[in-house]
Amino acid sequence: ILNSVLYRPAIHYTPKINFMNDPNGLIWDQSTKTFHIYFQYDPTAPVAGNQHWGHATSKDLFHWVDQPVALNIGSDGLHIFTGSMVIDTENTSGLFGNKSNSNFVALYTRGNLETGIQDQGLMYSSDGGYHFTPYEHDPILTLNSTQFRDPQVQWFPQYNKWVMAIALSREHKVQFYESQNLTQWSLMSEFSGGIFGVDYECPNLTPVKDQDGNSKWILFLSINPGMPLGGSGTQYFIGDFDGKEFVAETNSTQLLEFTKDNYALQYISQGSILNGNSSYGENAFIGWVGNWQYAQTTPTGLWRSALTLARNYTLKDNEYNQTLLLQSPLNLESLRINSEAVNTSVSLNSTNKNISMEMPIVSTALEINIKGNFSKLPTNATAAQGRVFLRFANSFDEYLEAGLDWGNGGGQLWLNRDQLKGFNDPFYTGKFSAATDVSKDNFEWRIILDASVIEFFADEGLTVGTMTYFPKIPLTELYLESPSGESVDLDVEIIPLAKTMN
Numbered sequence: 001i002l003n004s005v006l007y008r009p010a011i012h013y014t015p016k017i018n019f020m021n022d023p024n025g026l027i028w029d030q031s032t033k034t035f036h037i038y039f040q041y042d043p044t045a046p047v048a049g050n051q052h053w054g055h056a057t058s059k060d061l062f063h064w065v066d067q068p069v070a071l072n073i074g075s076d077g078l079h080i081f082t083g084s085m086v087i088d089t090e091n092t093s094g095l096f097g098n099k100s101n102s103n104f105v106a107l108y109t110r111g112n113l114e115t116g117i118q119d120q121g122l123m124y125s126s127d128g129g130y131h132f133t134p135y136e137h138d139p140i141l142t143l144n145s146t147q148f149r150d151p152q153v154q155w156f157p158q159y160n161k162w163v164m165a166i167a168l169s170r171e172h173k174v175q176f177y178e179s180q181n182l183t184q185w186s187l188m189s190e191f192s193g194g195i196f197g198v199d200y201e202c203p204n205l206t207p208v209k210d211q212d213g214n215s216k217w218i219l220f221l222s223i224n225p226g227m228p229l230g231g232s233g234t235q236y237f238i239g240d241f242d243g244k245e246f247v248a249e250t251n252s253t254q255l256l257e258f259t260k261d262n263y264a265l266q267y268i269s270q271g272s273i274l275n276g277n278s279s280y281g282e283n284a285f286i287g288w289v290g291n292w293q294y295a296q297t298t299p300t301g302l303w304r305s306a307l308t309l310a311r312n313y314t315l316k317d318n319e320y321n322q323t324l325l326l327q328s329p330l331n332l333e334s335l336r337i338n339s340e341a342v343n344t345s346v347s348l349n350s351t352n353k354n355i356s357m358e359m360p361i362v363s364t365a366l367e368i369n370i371k372g373n374f375s376k377l378p379t380n381a382t383a384a385q386g387r388v389f390l391r392f393a394n395s396f397d398e399y400l401e402a403g404l405d406w407g408n409g410g411g412q413l414w415l416n417r418d419q420l421k422g423f424n425d426p427f428y429t430g431k432f433s434a435a436t437d438v439s440k441d442n443f444e445w446r447i448i449l450d451a452s453v454i455e456f457f458a459d460e461g462l463t464v465g466t467m468t469y470f471p472k473i474p475l476t477e478l479y480l481e482s483p484s485g486e487s488v489d490l491d492v493e494i495i496p497l498a499k500t501m502n
């Protein structure tokens, strides 16, 4: 019970009790100016098992109102797996009495635990996404497969049709279907690529703009198990979708993150047909902070799992001309308590190798922005590495570390949660690293620290890591060190973020 409080985030969504996994049916309802999130939820236990759709609403993606479970297991006993939500404003399905912005339709996977069959079901709501009725002619789509799941449906005004992306998981295929009415579907194409793992899960095809304003598509694809870092994780492909087929620009896949605790993301769909492109104005997604290797044994007590903050995304070319995803936390500025912020400049060098400071208010989340400048080392092969690192520490000798190594013209950043003692699991690995740009002799990090979730953004959001972390007592101190005495100038900003979760 103590842990339930100690590890409970201040600004990341978590259920009050029991187990959450994938975000489902994320949607912005323009007519009521409300965000809806649904999520895989077991209302009976803090482990996965009885899969339902939990539900919460928000005006700003930070303050959440918990709603009653939205999709319940019916008398057929079929479990309710991952899926998506659309607003059928034009009543294309014929399920509603009239055209209305309140016509919500959930499309999801029905899991038959006896036969193992996974097929696709539909439930509809005439009250804007609160109360749902099962469609009487389910399933709307079946292949009699035991590994066919996670439909993502969206309306394409330019083609005047609905399109579904769905995983034929064990065959490592993403299938694309089309429909006029949400209940009858025909196969258009298949996509296969990247890391296969055991299962493909949770495909998510989302529009995106590149740096020059060109429209492209990203296909996010989750894998479980079998990611390079172990267990589950998300990869993505950048490409084009012509209404029928997704074609990736390159054969190579990209990993969403360099850590292993962000899974099954969904982008926030913009809602109804009538509203067309009028939206809240951002491309954003939310992921599940978890890894199936240990998500059901984390030490959080009565509740388990958080969602990531909503992240804005665009595309950007990196220094090697590769087009990559650029991520940043959406509207985080709105939570800043500037009057309590700490701003300081620190110079580390051979006579002053380290410094430590107390962090302001630790009962809420913190945003920590670090800008560093270092003297570049010679780029010959024998050049020594420079290193600078920080620790978020407590008086129990526990710390969470982030560091940067540079030399030979290249750079590597790393995170390390090995020195925290709150959770032991053989798969709960501690050290993660990523290539980072040090060509300009400086770096910029943005870190969100929230009780048991850290989100780490470097290289303007090209390099991102989400991690759970479990100290025995809160981390209250910031320690910075340049161990070899290389000169590093640091601007450190620590900004408390107003608590939004109860």
Ligand code: FRU
Binding pocket: 021, 022, 040, 048, 051, 081, 082, 109, 149, 150, 201, 202, 264
């Ligand atoms: C992904 C996943 C989905 C499935 C859901 C069940 O984490 O395995 O493929 O629909 O979780 O909870």
